[in-house]
Amino acid sequence: MLLNLPPIPPTRIDFSEDDSAWIAARITEVLKSGRLTLGPYTEEFEAVFSTYCGARHAIAVSSGTSSLEIILRSLDVAGKTVLVPADTFFATAAAVIAAGGRPVLMDSDIATMSTSPEEIARRITPDTVGIVIVHIAGIVTDRMPEIMALAQSRGLWVMEDAAHAHGSTLAGKHAGTFGRAGSFSFYPTKVMTSAEGGMIVTDDDELAAAARIFRDQGKASFHQNLHIRMGNNWRLSEPHAIIGLRHFSHLDEMIRNRRRIAGIYNEALGAGRSRFVPILPPEACHANYYKYPVMLPNGVDRSAIKAWLRDEHGVNCAGEVYELPLHRHPVFAAYDTGDLQQSEHLCSRHICLPIFASMTDDEAHRVITALRAAEEREIGRG
Known part of the structure; x- marks a missing residue:
């Protein structure tokens, strides 16, 4: 670590x-x-x-x-x-x-x-x-x-x-x-x-x-x-x-802190600065950053990169939003229309970076350092 x-x-x-x-x-x-x-x-x-x-x-x-x-x-x-x-x-x-x-x-x-x-x-x-x-x-x-x-x-x-x-x-x-x-x-x-x-x-x-x-x-x-x-x-x-x-009573403060962490991520990953592409809120949206989803580069195995980030850098990614679209759950199989490809792509190709109100700037920079190392080493590619 x-x-x-x-x-x-x-x-x-x-x-x-x-x-x-x-x-x-x-x-x-x-x-x-x-x-x-x-x-x-x-x-x-x-x-x-x-x-x-x-x-x-x-x-x-x-x-x-x-x-x-x-x-x-x-x-x-x-x-x-x-x-x-x-x-x-x-x-x-x-x-x-x-x-x-x-x-x-x-x-x-x-x-x-x-x-x-x-x-x-x-x-x-x-x-x-x-x-x-x-x-x-x-x-x-x-x-x-x-x-x-x-x-x-x-x-x-x-x-x-x-x-x-x-x-x-x-x-x-x-x-x-x-x-x-x-x-x-x-x-x-x-x-x-x-x-x-x-x-x-x-x-x-x-x-x-x-x-x-x-x-x-x-x-x-x-x-x-x-x-x-x-x-x-x-x-x-x-x-x-x-x-x-x-x-x-702390909600606005917690959102401000989450947005500060998101700002560090945005600066490092946004505007084409990384092959890990964040899904950013529209300009008119003041988001609370409940999650910070990032689309993975093509060909990168999600399980492999999450395991490497955890084991080598101590960066534990949050659960996806969501790992599977609804029609891929057995209980909803009857509702599959067969044309939900964008949902399948979105669910299968993203990870969520750590983010919480008490997270420090140093912790956010550690996450960015880990992602850059993963990118340089092409972690998760077969």
């Missing part, structure tokens, strides 16, 4: 001693109160998150996955088709199926890891009711205005899977606020976390009201045991809300 330095992790979650003490004191408070779910800390978390995003409503739920399904149930997708990118996490398409709909997979736009208006247009059928846009790696495609115009012209809604995109914006507008609703995840790998949890943001009063019913077993109200929708136990607990509130 280079100079016997400690390894660089792919990512890291940071809570200071002050954070831990703040969280512990408030969890103790709610334990004494007995109000352990859907209480004042959940309401506060919702209020600050909706204000931050510029949305009228924020509804806290148990996970990013449940936030997706709740939105889709609120939009009544049962028996209808919904366009979903092939390059996304299992939950995006699984939520459509769980809500009674059928996902139709779309190919990728490699420039932004999203999809294009042209691809959306060719997938629309008479049964299509909506489109899911996924902001992969925290990048908001600069074609969102075109996508929204296309959806409006065809009478379709747009929802956003913004699980990666807390704080990302396009021309000042927050991810999650372009369409009818946006879904966020607070899983521990994300830019901010509540340990487990998710959030729905929307300006639609009816959708927000339905979401609050769905998250609490479909009950008419928290204090009324009358079930009016086929909901589930999708509540966020007060301890999770407390953790989320505290981590959220």
Whole structure:
């Protein structure tokens, strides 16, 4: 390992001693109160998150996955088709199926890891009711205005899977606020976390009201045991809300730090300076850099180069986004349209460099040194 330095992790979650003490004191408070779910800390978390995003409503739920399904149930997708990118996490398409709909997979736009208006247009059928846009790696495609115009012209809604995109914006507008609703995840790998949890943001009063019913077993109200929708136990607990509130208070600072590290990578790898080509956000996108994806040179074996970076330089690359497109997972094999080549290429040809809020400049330069050495030695070529 280079100079016997400690390894660089792919990512890291940071809570200071002050954070831990703040969280512990408030969890103790709610334990004494007995109000352990859907209480004042959940309401506060919702209020600050909706204000931050510029949305009228924020509804806290148990996970990013449940936030997706709740939105889709609120939009009544049962028996209808919904366009979903092939390059996304299992939950995006699984939520459509769980809500009674059928996902139709779309190919990728490699420039932004999203999809294009042209691809959306060719997938629309008479049964299509909506489109899911996924902001992969925290990048908001600069074609969102075109996508929204296309959806409006065809009478379709747009929802956003913004699980990666807390704080990302396009021309000042927050991810999650372009369409009818946006879904966020607070899983521990994300830019901010509540340990487990998710959030729905929307300006639609009816959708927000339905979401609050769905998250609490479909009950008419928290204090009324009358079930009016086929909901589930999708509540966020007060301890999770407390953790989320505290981590959220650092979100802008954490994004600034991630962008500083990304700037070092951009300077070294961008503008044709390397055969490791970063997928950079569009100029109008202020990305949170949840991931830093880099396309590999042709002929380089991904497993081999990741192993060499780890073993020789202590550089541990993050998991891909994503290693396989959805139709290559057995559970979604029936949804393979046979023409998703860009998604397959994108998924198979990239790695994600280490990036996290507490990463140092020296660590970022170590990553660049390792990549340059790999390039000079042609590591990973057969």
